[in-house]
Amino acid sequence: MERHYMDSKIKGVSTGVSNVNYVCSKTINKLIQVHDRIFCCIAGSLADAQAVTKTAKFQISLHSIQMESPPLVKAAASVMKELCYNNKEELQAGFITAGWDKKKGPQVYTVALGGMLLSLPFTIGGSGSTYIYGYTDAKYKPDMSREECLQFATNALALAMGRDNVSGGVAHLVVITEGGVEHVVIPGDKLPKFHDE
Amino acid sequence: MSSIGTGYDLSASTFSPDGRVFQVEYAMKAVENSSTAIGIRCKDGVVFGVEKLVLSKLYEQGSNKRIFNVDRHVGMAVAGLLADARSLSEVAREEASNFRSNYGHNIPLKHLSERVAMYVHAYTLYSAVRPFGCSFILGSYDQDDGPQLYMVDPSGISYGYWGCAIGKAKQAAKTEIEKLQMKDMTCRELVKEVAKIIYIVHDEVKDKAFELELSWVGEVTNGKHELVPKDVREEAEKYAKDSLEEEDDSDEENM
DSSP, X not given: OEEEETTEEEEEEEOOEEOSSSEEESOOOOEEEEETTEEEEEEEOHHHHHHXXXXXXXXXXXXXXXXXXXXXXXXXXXXXXHHHHHTTTTOOEXXXXXXXXXXXXXXXEEEOTTXXXXXXXXEOOSGGXXXXXXXXXXXXOSSOOHHXXXXXXXXXXXXXXXXXTTOOSXXXXXXXXXXXXXXXXXXXXXXXXXXXX | OOOOOTTTOSOTTOOOTTSOOHHHHHHHHHHHXXXXXXXXXXXXXXXXXXXXXXXXXXXXXXXXXXXXEEETTEEEEEEEOHHHHHHHHHHHHHHHHHHHHHHSSOOOHHHHHHHHHHHHHHTTSOSSSOOOOEEEEEEEEETTTEEEEEEEOTTSOEEEOSEEEESXXXXXXXXXXXXXXXXXXXXXXXXXXXXXXXXHHOOTTTOOOEEEEEEEEEGGGTTOOEEOOHHHHHHHHHHHHHHHHXXXXXXXXXX
């Protein structure tokens, strides 16, 4: 999921991947960097998501070189959207594109399965997200500080991973600011504990 | 600087011994035969002025426009073969439209002018086609980048400008433009100066009637490129005509 606070963004994902009958890995990277200050969270079919992000990364990189400036987050999200919409019959992947650019600062965009593109203050996605809609709607407030935001994201991830049988493993967060990108990795046993456990 | 390129000027795919591509130079001559168009960038927008020669009294007023809308925020003024210019305006429109479809925002003018210039350049490479016989000036206004002005000529290069002129009186127009302090002017002030420059460079003897086409894009139009409204145009033309009369009067006094 991600949210943005005053001058940067935080994205967080859990790291579980499953086949029909078993979890194939608990340590997958679902935060793909598509440009210096733009990341994509992937959900759905990982194969489809990886293929789309690889293509998008190439297109965004070329666009940025032609424009002679870092790409707008909106432009990166539009590239993902075009790929998802034009290939909607074959693909089954959703994305959250977020990052920082000079024009509008931190932004969050969601690209849904069929290719819908929305700009939002915060958003959640993936199989575990269904369990935390209530939590995030209740607990989100605009203009949070970096620490509040990190706590919010970590709590939300922990709750989702606690309830969803195919989510789990490690919580991987990325903080994107004008100055740079910082990764925060929280192993499962260090996540905040709630009443369900 | 004209010389006959006998033998080396039949196709765009041939260089002359002194390193020139004559077909491209001939295309630029076609632009010089056309009436003048100017574009000037000021601190809050861009203004275009075109001297549209009226060859027949039977023409409907406002027909054969030489200023095109390429996108909501981009305008294009042309000089040269009008048919070539119309075709290029469609190319520019498609580029702007595809960019918006792929990247979700307005195309930056520098990128648009480079893309269209690349297209124009492609036609200077082969013997099977001829170069485009038109130059054009692109102008836009954007909240973040501000006003921008670019010119593309038949050889396929594009330059950014504060003020530029194309067509038969481009030298005289350039001289007049250089006298202006455009960086400190607003669109409303500039529109009158542009009208005045077109009236100054218009040759009363050789070309009789002309229509002045004026358009602008800037803060005054909220970033939308459009033809200047009738009342502003009439005020600008009045200012232009009055300034010319003053100069005539002061000439007489000197005598």
